[in-house]
Amino acid sequence: MIASLCLILLCQLAGEIFVRALALPMPGPVIGMMILLALLLARDRLGWLARGPLQGGGVEAGASGLLAHLSLLFVPAGVGIVQKLDLLAAHGLAIAAVLAISVLLTLLVTVATFLLVGRLMARGQPDEQPSERPMP
Amino acid sequence: MSTNPFSLWVYLSQTPLLWLTVTLLVYVIADALSLATGRHPFANPVFHSMWMIAAFLLLTGTSYTTYFGGAQFVHFLLGPATVALAVPLYENRRIVAKAILPMLVALVVGCATAIVSVVLLAQAFGLPREIVLSLAPKSVTAAVAMGISESLGADASLTAVAVILTGIMGAIIVTPLMNRMGITDYRARGFAVGLASHGIGTARAFQVDAVAGVFAGIAMSLNALVTSLLVPIAVTLLMR
Numbered sequence: 001m002i003a004s005l006c007l008i009l010l011c012q013l014a015g016e017i018f019v020r021a022l023a024l025p026m027p028g029p030v031i032g033m034m035i036l037l038a039l040l041l042a043r044d045r046l047g048w049l050a051r052g053p054l055q056g057g058g059v060e061a062g063a064s065g066l067l068a069h070l071s072l073l074f075v076p077a078g079v080g081i082v083q084k085l086d087l088l089a090a091h092g093l094a095i096a097a098v099l100a101i102s103v104l105l106t107l108l109v110t111v112a113t114f115l116l117v118g119r120l121m122a123r124g125q126p127d128e129q130p131s132e133r134p135m136p
Numbered sequence: 137m138s139t140n141p142f143s144l145w146v147y148l149s150q151t152p153l154l155w156l157t158v159t160l161l162v163y164v165i166a167d168a169l170s171l172a173t174g175r176h177p178f179a180n181p182v183f184h185s186m187w188m189i190a191a192f193l194l195l196t197g198t199s200y201t202t203y204f205g206g207a208q209f210v211h212f213l214l215g216p217a218t219v220a221l222a223v224p225l226y227e228n229r230r231i232v233a234k235a236i237l238p239m240l241v242a243l244v245v246g247c248a249t250a251i252v253s254v255v256l257l258a259q260a261f262g263l264p265r266e267i268v269l270s271l272a273p274k275s276v277t278a279a280v281a282m283g284i285s286e287s288l289g290a291d292a293s294l295t296a297v298a299v300i301l302t303g304i305m306g307a308i309i310v311t312p313l314m315n316r317m318g319i320t321d322y323r324a325r326g327f328a329v330g331l332a333s334h335g336i337g338t339a340r341a342f343q344v345d346a347v348a349g350v351f352a353g354i355a356m357s358l359n360a361l362v363t364s365l366l367v368p369i370a371v372t373l374l375m376r
Contacts, residue, residue, distance in 0.1 A: 012219045027280045029218035030357045036222035063220035070339035071181045072163045073214045076207035077278045078186035078300040083200050094261040102254040103306045110246030110328040117238040
């Protein structure tokens with residue numbers, strides 16, 4: 001478990017170094033996630049990589065443990081609301097309405113776009129298949 | 137060693153131990169309630185933990201800084217948890233690879249909707265400029281949104297609150313909304329909630345369906361990238 005956590009932290013550290021060194025406008029942990037994904041994919045091809053937490057489901061178990069209670073990790077930032085009570089007393093209703101409408105719009109537009117593009121792709125596929133047949 | 141309960145409180149209320157314990161204990165209660173209601177959307181564990189702890193801090197007159205001294209150990213794990221999303225992504229790589237095009241289009245369109253709608257609505261509601269700027273990055277995960285907010289010269293701590301509220305709203309609304317609209321594609325449902333409501337939406341998606349959770353995690357990570365690029369552009373175009 002400690003080895004898995006260590007691997008996850010190493011990936012995050014590498015991600016932070018990468019982002020800072022190149023002054024990229026993106027979060028280090030997201031690059032860390034890509035590094036861990038690349039390591040997992042590389043492990044399946046290269047036998048020598050499959051050791052320590054990268055073998056026998058080690059890092060998989062560690063990651064599931066972290067993700068099982070993802071909700072908990074947002075609680076400390078959420079409690080920060082106690083610092084903003086005077087601002088919320090003045091503008092709270094407007095802020096809540098703005099956020100609620102925006103979330104609703106974002107959910108609807110995103111799910112509609114995903115389904116629409118998926119459907120267009122599915123419609124395109126039957127047309128492609130006959131053309132793959134060898135011509136007589 | 138004093139036996140006076142008040143001096144014991146004075147000592148304990150300054151230690152990280154008490155506030156870490158309070159955070160975990162309240163969350164365990166909120167999560168048990170959520171489980172007892174069959175993961176009902178309104179029994180959202182983040183929402184109920186948040187108001188219970190906030191009320192306790194206000195009642196005891198504890199500052200957020202003191203509280204955060206203990207809670208920071210939990211907060212820190214947000215980074216490693218983001219890295220850990222690589223594992224469900226790896227395990228579901230075949231389903232994900234098949235949906236790459238719908239994901240990328242929905243990412244750009246959804247991200248633009250999230251930013252433009254919040255800026256225009258906040259202006260329409262007559263909110264002051266500083267608040268509008270602080271709300272703009274509200275759909276990405278807390279650490280990233282606060283970074284964007286700081287680079288715009290906005291109030292990063294207000295951004296953090298907006299991020300958490302957005303996450304909770306999306307996590308509460310998504311299941312009834314999608315069920316009512318008859319959307320059964322859990323890839324699309326997960327992707328939408330991860331994009332609109334970052335990690336809190338992703339946590340909700342994992343409660344409902346494993347595939348939805350994976351797609352929510354991808355949407356949350358990709359949205360962090362796209363929002364960092366789009367918010368400065370949107371703000372210069374929409375706010376003069």
